[in-house]
Amino acid sequence: MSMIALFGKNSGTVRAQQNRELLLLAGFLVVIWAITTALSPRFLSPANLSDILLQAAPLGFVVIGQMIVIIVRGLDLSVASIMATVAVLSIGLNDNTVVIFAVGILLGALIGGINGYLVAYRGVTPFLAxxxxxxxxxxxxxxxxxxxxxxxxxxxxxxxxxxxLFGLPVALILLGLVAIAAHWLLEHTVYGRRLKLYGDNPDAAYMTGAPTRLLVVSAFMMSGVLAGLAGLVLVGYVGIVDNWTGRGYELDSIAAAVIGGAALSGGKGSVPGVLLATLVLVSLFNIVVILGLSIELQLVIKGSLILLAAAVYMRRSRR
Amino acid sequence: MDDVLRMTRAQPVHLVVLALIGLVVLAGMYSSDRFATPLNFANVQDQMVALALVALAQTVVILSGGIDLSYAGALGLLTVVFASIAGEDPASFAAAIAVVLSLGVFIGAVNGGIVTFVGIHPLIVTLGTSTILSGLALLITRQPTGSVPLFFEDLVYGRIGMIPYGTIFTLFLYLLAGFLLWKTRLGLRIYAIGDNEQAASISGVPVKSTKLIVYALSGFLAAVTAIYICGRFGVGDPRAGVGFDLKSITPVIVGGTLLAGGRGGVLGTLLAVIVLALLANVLNFMNVSSFYQWIAEGLIIIAAVSIFVGRKSK
Known part of the structure; x- marks a missing residue:
């Protein structure tokens, strides 16, 4: 274990396990899609599929940020509040799209930085901070x-x-770019390895000379920036700026991160995994609507899925 | 006297919170003539009973090193079930109490069972069950529903002088919990597990059954809270628990209990609940909008946690 920790999580066995988890999740997605299509052909219509993707986009941004924070043993309960605050303030202060985005990103980074400061420098539990x-x-x-x-x-x-844009939803292109950048950062840079090493074993990370406090601050800043972006995209999707924009995203994002294979104990998480999990969650919400089931069932399904996924990963990691 | 101190575990934290209570009361008397009236004090107590009960449950869970976020969904479901069963006659009322208390214990036991035997982080477990429970509550009814007998509402609204029965009941439960935590083997075990689960396990503490009991107790107290809420509002509301998951944590932390577990106690929580309720009341008298009250609450959490962290690292 310590050798794996020292060399980051990129050793062969871990990667193989991550791939198996990805396949499992993808298989699950295909099965629920197939069942729903059999019950209601309307599910696979281009309009509905594009609905699913557009709904998944804002959550996707948040989930990536949430995962990065979870990798460094953190948790970000403020993401939904950041989404709404960034949307309300940056749109309220200006009406130029470029300026709005610049202000939004800065604001997200600032709030995330405060979270990170409280956690890394003041020793406050991420949950409370x-x-x-x-x-x-x-x-x-x-x-x-x-x-x-x-x-x-x-x-x-x-x-x-x-x-x-080129036949693809703009929000998805944005998310794709962010996802590729995050994946590259996590899997192919020293910075990403240090994040995972810190999550695995903070002392070991400190011994290697990594600036551990700054690592934690940077993780929270990324979560803040991504939540800010998500707030702006969601506001664009809904069409109005609301004080409760993104309500519930804090728990949905944690759910998607956990279902996607991030462990609250830190050190674990992959961008493809959590994005797939986001798609699973949003698909399930959509399926409840398409099948004309009571909307409250979404909650029961979501809760069960969180427990199920966590239980599955628990068993795997014990082997 | 020594024994009393031991029992309540008076700590510097408690003195700080007591001083805060004094400050808030002074500010209240300064800001309005109506603040220091029996009616207003009774009012403040009515406002804080439900929070005090949930915070008590959360304190015990947090002391054991866990966390319970299921109140949001559990309170909704429990109030709906209670108000649906309880009729005007004492028999159905008694049945409703029995059913809801058992259901509360069952919910808690499920939480505890998954935490201990499957080994999932309590945050994720209770987040999941909370979501399921609020879904179930809303599947039963989307609107507030049911009723409670008049004699029960009278009981909940009744008071001796400026002390509502609810306050006496709450204090009694806090005393009971204090006794449980400080004078019984179970209490010792709860602290031991919260402090260092592995060490506790090695020294022979039955970690699994203790944790199970802690979550069952938490579910039981949630049921008690739900019954009280039904008495206050006269109906069962599937959304009765919204916000209580996070709200229940604030007084525990402000009262000096460590989120990591093993340190703290119920006295701190009680004092913190009083401070928070008085503060909200005074800010209302000062016409400060609830928006600024949120800012104050968040800053209080940060201040409390940063101060305690500073003390610990010395």
Whole structure:
């Protein structure tokens, strides 16, 4: 174990196990898609598929950030609050799309940086640090808006979230670029190896001379930036800026990260895995609607799936 | 006196929180004539009973090194079940109490069972069960439903002078929990597991059964809270628990209990619940919108946690 830890998680056996988990998840996705299509052919219509993908996009950003934080033994409960706060503030302060995105990214990085500072330098448990920022941000954003939803969106925004470029939804292209960058960072750079090594064994990471505190801060900053981006994309998709934009994404993102193979004990997680899990979650939500089932079933399914996935990974990691 | 101190484990944290209570009360008296009235104090107590009960449950779980986020869903389901069963007659009321308490214990035992025997992180387990439970509650009904007997509402709203019965009941449960934690073997085991699970296991503490009991106890207290909430509002609401998962953690932490487990106690939680309820009340008198109250709450958490961390590292 210690050898694996020292050389990062890229040794053959771990990679093989990750591939098996990916296959398992993909197999599960194919099965539920097949069953739903048999029950309701409408499921595979291009319109519905594009719906699923567009809904998956904002969550996908958040999930990648959440996973990076989980890799360094953290947890980010503030992502949904960041989404709404970034959307409300950056759109409220400006109506130029480029400026909005710049402000949004900076704001996300700042909030994530505060989370990271509290965790890495003040020794606050990630759960509490991000819980506190979640509540503070909620207060700031409601104080700013006075509690009323509002703000009109520039047209470019709608296009970013729902429009096409070369026949592909723009939001998905954005997510794809982010995903590729995150995957490259995690799997092919020293920085990524250090993140995973820190998650595996913080002391070992410290011994190798890695700036461990900065690693943790950077992870939270990435989560903040990605949550900010997700907030902007989601607002574009929904069409209005709401104080509760992204509500529930904190738990959905943790669920998707865990289903996708990230372990709360740290050190584990892959971009393809969590994105596949995001697709599974969003597909299940969609299936409930398509099959005309009671919408509350989404909650029961989601909860069961979280427990099931966690149990499966638990058994595997014990072998 | 020594024994009393031991029992309550008075700590510097408690003095800090007591001082805060004093400050808040002074601010309240300064800001409004209506603050220091029996009616307002009774009002504050009514506001804090439900939170105090859930926070008590959360304290025990956190002391054991776990966490219980299932209250959000559990309270919804439990209130719906209770108000659906309870009628005007005492028989159905008693049946409702029995069913809901058992259901609460069952929910807690399921949480504890998955945590101990499957070995999944309690955060994920209770997040999952909470989601399922709120789904079930909403499948039963989307609207608040059912009713509770009048005599029960009278009981919940009744008070002696400026002390509601709810407060007396809550204090009684806190005393009981304090006794359990400090005077019984079970309590010792809970602290031992929270402090260092492996060490506890090696020294012969039955880790699995203790954890199971802790989560079952948490579910039981959730059921008690649900019954109280039904008495307050007269109906069962599938959304009654929304927010209680995270809200229950704040007083535990502000009261000086470590999230990692093994250190802290119920007295700190009780004092913190009082501070938070008084603060909300005073800020209302000062016409501070709830938006700023959120900011205050978040900053209080950060302050509490940073201070305690600073103390620990010395």
């Amino acid at each position: 991000t819980l506190a920022t979640m509540i503070v941000l909620q207060g700031i954003r409601f104080a700013y808006t006075g509690g009323a939803p509002g703000g009109t969106l520039p047209d470019t925004f709608r296009w970013l979230a729902t429009g096409d």
